[in-house]
Amino acid sequence: xxxxxxxxxxxxxxxxxxxxxxxxxxxxxxxxxxxxxxxxxxxxxxxxxxxxxxxxxxxxxxxxxxxxxxxxxxxxxxxxxxxxxxxxxxxxxxxxxxxxxxxxxxxxxxxxxxxxxxxxxxxxxxxxxxxxxxxxxxxxxxxxxxxxxxxxxxxxxxxxxxxxxxxxxxxxxxxxxxxxxxxxxxxxxxxxxxxxxxxxxxxxxxxxxxxxxxxxxxxxxxxxxxxxxxxxxxxxxxxxxxx
Amino acid sequence: xxxxxxxxxxxxxxxxxxxxxxxxxxxxxxxxxxxxxxxxxxxxxxxxxxxxxxxxxxxxxxxxxxxxxxxxxxxxxxxxxxxxxxxxxxxxxxxxxxxxxxxxxxxxxxxxxxxxxxxxxxxxxxxxxxxxxxxxxxxxxxxxxxxxxxxxxxxxxxxxxxxxxxxxxxxxxxxxxxxxxxxxxxxxxxxxxxxxxxxxxxxxxxxxxxxxxxxxxxxxxxxxxxxxxxxxxxx
Numbered sequence: 001x002x003x004x005x006x007x008x009x010x011x012x013x014x015x016x017x018x019x020x021x022x023x024x025x026x027x028x029x030x031x032x033x034x035x036x037x038x039x040x041x042x043x044x045x046x047x048x049x050x051x052x053x054x055x056x057x058x059x060x061x062x063x064x065x066x067x068x069x070x071x072x073x074x075x076x077x078x079x080x081x082x083x084x085x086x087x088x089x090x091x092x093x094x095x096x097x098x099x100x101x102x103x104x105x106x107x108x109x110x111x112x113x114x115x116x117x118x119x120x121x122x123x124x125x126x127x128x129x130x131x132x133x134x135x136x137x138x139x140x141x142x143x144x145x146x147x148x149x150x151x152x153x154x155x156x157x158x159x160x161x162x163x164x165x166x167x168x169x170x171x172x173x174x175x176x177x178x179x180x181x182x183x184x185x186x187x188x189x190x191x192x193x194x195x196x197x198x199x200x201x202x203x204x205x206x207x208x209x210x211x212x213x214x215x216x217x218x219x220x221x222x223x224x225x226x227x228x229x230x231x232x233x234x235x236x237x238x239x240x241x242x243x
Numbered sequence: 244x245x246x247x248x249x250x251x252x253x254x255x256x257x258x259x260x261x262x263x264x265x266x267x268x269x270x271x272x273x274x275x276x277x278x279x280x281x282x283x284x285x286x287x288x289x290x291x292x293x294x295x296x297x298x299x300x301x302x303x304x305x306x307x308x309x310x311x312x313x314x315x316x317x318x319x320x321x322x323x324x325x326x327x328x329x330x331x332x333x334x335x336x337x338x339x340x341x342x343x344x345x346x347x348x349x350x351x352x353x354x355x356x357x358x359x360x361x362x363x364x365x366x367x368x369x370x371x372x373x374x375x376x377x378x379x380x381x382x383x384x385x386x387x388x389x390x391x392x393x394x395x396x397x398x399x400x401x402x403x404x405x406x407x408x409x410x411x412x413x414x415x416x417x418x419x420x421x422x423x424x425x426x427x428x429x430x431x432x433x434x435x436x437x438x439x440x441x442x443x444x445x446x447x448x449x450x451x452x453x454x455x456x457x458x459x460x461x462x463x464x465x466x467x468x469x470x471x472x473x474x475x476x477x478x
Contacts, residue, residue, distance in 0.1 A: 006343035015330045078369055083291075083293060087318070
């Protein structure tokens with residue numbers, strides 16, 4: 001509990017997490033505004049904006065861990081924070097659990113804000129052409145929030161392994177925006193539909209044009225399983241290696 | 244009491260530490276001296292559970308650090324400079340450390356005052372000088388009023404005023420009954436500060452005793468050190 005409070009305090013006091021929050025909300029909102037003017041509303045209106053805003057979740061997951069290992073030159077006062085973290089909470093499993101929980105909580109809160117802003121904007125800009133917010137839409141919003149949390153945890157687990165934010169940040173942001181490698185793979189191999197992000201998209205998308213049909217709940221479960229496996233690998237690595 | 248017993252660490256085929264055995268006692272400042280790369284940091288990191296020993300033990304009052312219920316109340320450590328992320332303020336850094344031990348914000352202000360960086364508490368760590376970073380690290384170590392202090396190269400890179408401040412500070416800590424263990428490759432700076440001296444060279448302890456015992460027939464600690472470590476000061 002103390003470890004969780006420490007990790008939440010870390011996230012809140014780190015400027016990079018506020019940048020992440022801004023990215024999440026601004027990207028979702030900007031894409032919503034841009035597509036309102038250019039494309040006709042479809043089943044995924046709003047949701048497809050949030051699918052790009054998930055970059056904010058990626059940043060949270062990455063910086064929560066990469067900030068522990070950040071160093072500056074010899075002459076600087078900044079130091080590797082991981083030594084402080086592990087002398088304050090020596091149980092590595094507890095540290096990782098607290099961090100994962102803090103990342104999940106922060107990302108869930110961010111997702112709620114981004115979803116509210118996005119659908120507020122669609123209602124404002126599209127008027128009666130805006131997607132109807134019925135029970136199904138609410139369930140899909142829940143799916144989107146869960147999708148953001150799982151993406152953040154995926155980014156977090158990868159950064160535990162790399163101990164540096166650059167590679168996971170670059171690869172994930174590219175894959176979730178400009179170069180959707182995993183999604184394109186579904187064009188050539190049906191198996192790619194079971195990759196974490198593509199499977200997880202079923203939780204909120206109703207207009208997905210893919211080669212294999214996967215039910216939303218199954219898609220979410222597949223993505224959660226991927227994340228769970230990565231978190232286990234990250235925990236084993238983190239508890240065994242020298243800090 | 245900090246106890247090292249037959250500590251050995253291998254990295255690949257290289258032996259970093261070989262049979263490290265010594266103690267740091269309450270009420271005394273123990274200087275852990277040796278050239279760069281001799282194994283000082285590795286020894287301290289193993290004590291704090293950051294690195295794993297190949298064999299042997301490093302214990303805090305008879306227990307491994309990682310199994311302590313309230314680690315910050317047993318040992319305050321400064322190993323990586325400030326140990327703080329550059330983009331947080333000094334105060335925010337201390338607050339999260341305080342959270343992890345269930346300590347309130349009033350104590351944070353208290354230790355900021357103790358180490359003399361209260362004025363800079365609201366500034367980002369990236370704007371701190373090396374010396375202020377060290378003080379911030381010390382403040383974090385002191386938060387829970389620990390029984391022992393473990394400091395890796397506390398005077399490295401400090402100006403004369405900073406060195407003097409650390410010296411007086413550590414003497415005070417020891418006289419109030421704390422165990423103080425500090426590592427250094429700077430001999431001259433420490434002769435006046437330490438009670439006990441442990442000298443390490445290439446992963447082995449080559450001398451262990453009171454300042455007078457280790458100095459022995461040499462003119463001073465510095466001479467004794469260079470004769471023990473086989474380095475004539477040619478650098």
